[in-house]
Amino acid sequence: MKRRDIVKWSASMGGLGLLAGAPSRVAATVPVPRPSLPQKTDLLSATTRRLQLVAQQATYLWTESHLNLAGVPMAAVVPPAELPTLEHQLRTSALAVEAVTNLAASLAPSAVATSSLQTLDGLRTRLAATQASFDSLAAANAGLLKLPVAALTLLASLTTTVADIATQLKQIHANLMAQAGQGGQAKTVAQYDALFVTIEKPAIAQLLHDNDSFSYMRVGGPNPMLIRKVAALPPKFPLSDAQYRQAMGGSDSLLDAAGSGRLYLLDYESLGGMAPAGAVNKPLTGTDYGYAPIALFARPKGGRSLVPVAIQCGQDSSLSPMVLRVDDMANAEAYWAWQSAKTAVQVADFNYHEMFVHLGRTHLMSEAFAMATQRQLAVQHPLSRLLAPHLEGAMFINEAATLIIMGPLTTGDAILAAPIETLQRECGRDRLAYDFYDNMLPNDLRARGVDDVSQLPDYPYRDDALLVWNAIQQWVGEYVAVYYANDGDVTGDYELKAWASELAVSGKIKGFRAITTRSQLVMVVTAIIFNASAQHAAVNFPQSSLMTYAPFYAGMGGTPAPVGAAGQTEASWSQMLPSRLAAQEQILLFHILGGVYYRMLGDYRDNAFPYLPVLLDPAITSPGGPLDRFRGSLAGVESSIRQRNLARARPYEYLLPSRIPSSTNI
Template identity: 45%
Template structure:
């Protein structure tokens, strides 16, 4: 009934025979029974999700073993920190044996192997969930930041723990952190952010001025106004989120961003502006500046996890995964191209929606907004995201940060642009094999149905019918970039930059962070040890699972053979080998860049999984 070798000779539906078209439609009807839209997920609704995870969307054996190996030291670290015990010897031995045996596994053995590893993962997760909510061992109140550092018993302490209080580290987060997608250039300041010239010069020097810096495109802004729903719905008066505005500037030599001022809220009349203090003189001004930076880092933690991570990668790609399976036949070349970039996404999103962002889950525990407000914020951002405007070149231009002459030190932009261009060249070369001109695009009725589904059922804001080969290449580039490089850029910093809670966390644990005079008062706004350990454990896991890499296309069924079977794609010198060669060149370029800049490795192609699978 179905084509067993659909990837050998992909075809456009209008070019098939009548019988072939009937077979395509029969296959789609069958697939649509498994890939069903759901607008009523209680934790992310009305964001369109898959009603269930189809069997063929479950993780591979290799993925399961990688997760087990990543989770094991995290659980061992939990055991060292809580008033509970767990016996891990048998599981640890089993994980090592499974990892060693994977390379020699033979056909016919994989089902039992999958069953065993799945049971090991289930057992380890159960232990993790018990320990992560267990009582943390006591810490003396006078230990300060050392108490947070001591949580890393079996896991290396991230380097950021020694640097996060420094202004240059705070600025570095804006261009090379977990959320380098918010910083924007400005030529004027809004009336609700009255930074004055005198205080600006106290930070930047008397030989500079705010007016001059604005005129020379040296002023940049972070504005967290989208967090208003969380500000208005705190969990308690002593566990809350703010929506600050932060000003950064480049000195006249344009070397690196310098933080200048932070306003605690959007309304100038009931907000406080704190100006940067460079040196730790233990003054009240210094600790108020530390509190202001913490306020921004908390806002950024929320913006990052709810918007740029969950909403703009996971939930966006969910819609494309469903629509692609429902509307494009298995023999359609766009289906063949995209499916490897959706591997694991429905499974991991289902897990996230059912646990991470659910009531009583880690997001509610670690973050400051009421869980319903938090869920609504993520959903509203996902539904409001304009697909075309958020394409990398357009987004950089909109934020006025695309010009390297104006902002020279911006590792995310520089590396992401290389990846974007490589993917764009790949999608252009790939689609030109099957679409000979623009007419073949408009005549593709499956592609038209796909676009219509994304505009309606998928609720992809700004999406529109595809009428040219160039537009198709842009769309495919955005999809592949989002599911690979963009997700890597926002996911993997969680481990090194976010797992140490004093550096970045989800809530201010105090009533008034605008009135901090001492180190003790600042410390009291940081999260309790239990939430800090939970955050550490979760983000070490999410930021530690690397499964496959961009440019690697394999099937999801053991023994994981090469995915593409069309010789026009796979021949030496063809589109696939050209793409892989360009990624190798980018790897080398980024490594060379890292010799002369502070290391930024989140977009090394070897560290970019091809899909959102964690």
Template identity: 40%
Template sequence: MTPTLPQNDPPALQAKRKQQLGQLQAEYVYDFTTRVQPLGVAHSVPSGQGFNFVWTLGVLNQALNITANLISMAAPFFERLESFGKKVEGFAETEVRDAEQAYLALKAHHLHLSRIFDPTHVTAAPVQVVALAGASSESGLATGTDGSFAVVPGGTSTSVVTSFPSAPASALPASALPASALPASPEALERLPEELKSALGNLTGFMGGTAFDLLLRLISQYGQAKNLGAYQSQFQLLPMTQGAGVALDDVMFARLRVAGPNPVVLRRLTAPDARFPVTEAQFRSVMGQEDSLATAMQEGRAYLADYAVLEGMQPGTFPMRKYFCAPLALFAVPRAGAPDRLLRAVAIQCAQKPGPSTPVVTPGDGLNWEVAKLFLQVADGAWHEMISHLGLTHLLLEAFTLATARQLPPEHPLQVLLAPHFEGTLAINNAAVESLVAPKGFVDRLLPGSIEASTGLAVQAVERFRFNQELFPRSLANRGVADAQALPDYPYRDDGLLIWDCMHRWVEDYLALYYGSDADVAADYELQAWLGELASPTGGRLQDIGENGAIRTRAYLADMVTMVIFTASAQHAVVNFPQSYIMSYTPSLPLAAYAPLPGAPLAAQPANTAALLAYMPPLQQSFSQQTLMTLLGSVYFTALGDYDRYTPGPYFQDPRVAVLLKGFQTRLGEAEATIARRNLRRIPYRSLLPSEIPQSINI
């Protein structure tokens, strides 16, 4: 099928397109009553928009890695327990038994995950107790006739009995083959993503329960860490990236603003800010006596990170009281000719206005500086997760996914181009709204605000988003960070522009196949309806989008489509994947503080890791952060430009596209080589390597 514009079709085909859209609009329905109201999300995930089978394999692999890592931490303790008896100092015997059952339940969760893709799903089998590796002889795994299974506790302790849903049954009759040899049916395979979702939900619930807390207490992975090694010990089988904990180093702390999970906050400072009275003496204490704040501002070398959006946010109390602030931070680049021109952290104020308890502090202020850095990281984590990540990639693209499905029929060239960039988006967003931002879900557990306040950050980010002002090159200019002479080390900007240019050329070339002139764009009534729905209060609710209420030119359409594809692929990669290799190690970026800011500056003393630990997440919270960050940041499904990977033949049926796509792929390869060369000359930045950018938001 060669895509066509609606105005070029004969009346009969135009009527057919209209009928198709009517059917699609009945399937793709907005729901404005969910936890992210008043934003609209899909009422349900339409047929064909669920999780891909290959995607499910990737998620399963990471889930197995996570559970295996947890088991490996507990196994040595319980092996010793079998050798030396069941008495543990400080714990009652019943508590030890309950913790042992929680350990067995964890192993059963792992076993269940490993069985999900077993090609020999059992349809019927008598109940039997199967000994688990490392389990006592009195405990085991009971398998029911429906394929379900549960931990059977030994002794008199029965408080930890965990059951699991059965694996999908084969459509073949049980008598056709031995039960152990029955293959899964195609229908069962289609249900596997939902089964995995259910299994992960069960695992999450288990890890949030009292039995799992007791297990963590028993293996000394609960409460305040005694040293940083306690956090490192949580990586038994999971890889801890070299350089984990970089935020504890001042230079790397600053570099996270330009190459971390949230490299979008910095703005050029052009004049003193009355809220943040950094003195010349404080500036020179960091940047050298020959420099000055006035000169740095004049030369465009001073930058502000302002977290005012967090001011007044309701603090979270689940599962315990959490703390945060709305800080201001000053960063600066050394003058031209300096030995290096890496960004420096100059000063932090842990409030929007100075006060006795929130003075301006600098690196020379010892422990006060370290505490301020930690609170800034907490603020940055909240901004990252709810604004940059959930709000301005996931929820923003929800609007485009729905409007595209409802207003552009399968024959429309833009529908053909954009569909791969929306794969999995409705499904993952549905899962996020149902569970991630649910009360007592991961956001509620880990982030510093209440669940209502955290969700509000994401909603407000989309409501305040001005599309035309946020086109990637324009957003850099608007923040005053586009000048590579003033800010020479900004990998997100430099690599991002490289990827943007590759995409923009591809989009321009593709659109030129179908739109011969601006008049063709203006006459495309389906395209105009698409824009109308994106801006409508009963649709996407997006602000400042289009050219005075319409799409009038090919140039604007190319910018708009490039922005959609860039957000779905590159921008999401930027904010998503560093979760696994930066944020899974909690001290790098704690998602909440667990002690309030001091009521007055701490007595002058050097940086003290032991004192800083009082503010860091307890070990059980660190486990939850490690789990979520590893899962979300480790699944790479599809690759940018590889439209044919999961199709039986060429994805684009119009033969004219092939040469254009080849050009796009060649340019992406050249961009990969350029970034690799840059990484030889700088601290490596991998978030925008084309080979590590999926095409869509699917995790």
């Protein structure tokens, strides 16, 4: 491995390569007191809107040749209006300082220059002072449409300071990473634990080998989107009834479980090339492995929650024997073979989560909607006013992702199993194959057979997501009704027509089609808002609480999965874990990405300082009106989820509205 290459990679660490030097927007945009449909304006207004869109279309340019994500429709460049606010940069920088401080603390003192530590202390102090100045500035200028010159000057100065902090932080980080890999490969749990010094080790570390926690990840972890009910087992997963009974007890049977809707399968076949057949030689981390396992879960008779039954570590049953669940260490070899099989599932899930569920289906989908909205809906359009805050941030964070995750010698290359070109290709393939209508929350739950609460009572993601979905749907319904009197208003909206066409053609959103009724429009807008806000929160924030801990969740394995129990030990299991470098990368990246809560759901503000409200129409914002009702609904959802959590074996907090940012901005 070439250590100098890590320095190259670190230049874009945490998105700071993008953020450093990025001017935050300093002037509020022109307010739109009363949005209108294009067909309901006079000729002069219609012409003005048309000219405005021509200018937008010259600024927001599509490309399918984006660096590191070829084939995916994205913005060719990030327009200035899409750059992160100073508020966002301050939050991201604070987390980056914490992550780099932890990295320094986890290295041997001899490997860390005293000057680096002193500089880190200095950066922490400067950042706190900058935050305090910004807070004072924001308080003094709240609500101002025209900012005093002194305020603009101070804002520019603070922006420069944050950029300078980012530049210095990158340098320290580069110096530290040049040392980080030295000291051998971490292959005991204690060595991975030692990587958490100033950042608290996630609580999941206490439940590392726990079977219930393993099952819970399928319904309340980072990727609750793959488990599906099955009426029969596929031929490629030949679990016998005797094997099923061995795991689940003699009073149950495969036939009974299948017949009563208690069998659930987790199949990673769709990872495709992201689960390479053999060893992969990675430039940063050496030899590693990926897996495409199949895992069976069942709900025991009379039980509420899934339990694991068996795992086949590959798609070919002749090469990967069935590994049955083991609950204790009476047979130590079987116990550690089972732990290794679970690790193969966790590695597969990490890849499926990051490339498909997280990056492709939330981040890259939002980018297409953001582009079409900016290019085809005038700022006076009611849907532009509603959607823009939900699509804020997608372009710049995606640009950062292509730099820090999807490029050669970046974080993705360091923590994921497949060659980086394969990761790029497979991420793009999944994004283009992701059908918009099929994957609306209620449709997806139905298609996976997990919508029946009586058959699968314990599915916190499903239950809380539906609460949020319904609140958004009601809000969108009321909003749409204010501006669209009937279906004719929908079909007569020529900006909407161009928007839908652009999403289907240029945006390559599979299944997207012309919108002809108000109810269809409500479903479409609900799905876009839910995906950009709640869905992204559900899959983004588990990164810091669950995915920083490599022994539990990693993107690559150090050895092939075992093909039998003979000789399996704790040491052979821990050899399956990733390199120390990959483990450090996970902590760094996910501590930042999983910690930025910016602009929460229900807060509709402009992206330019001082971040004025963008919904101004009294028909929407008057006391007791639609916006008030939406905020009231979210408060109700918050209290319902908190109440549910009291009764749950473990609280599910990713879909508390108070923790859902409006947009996919991190």
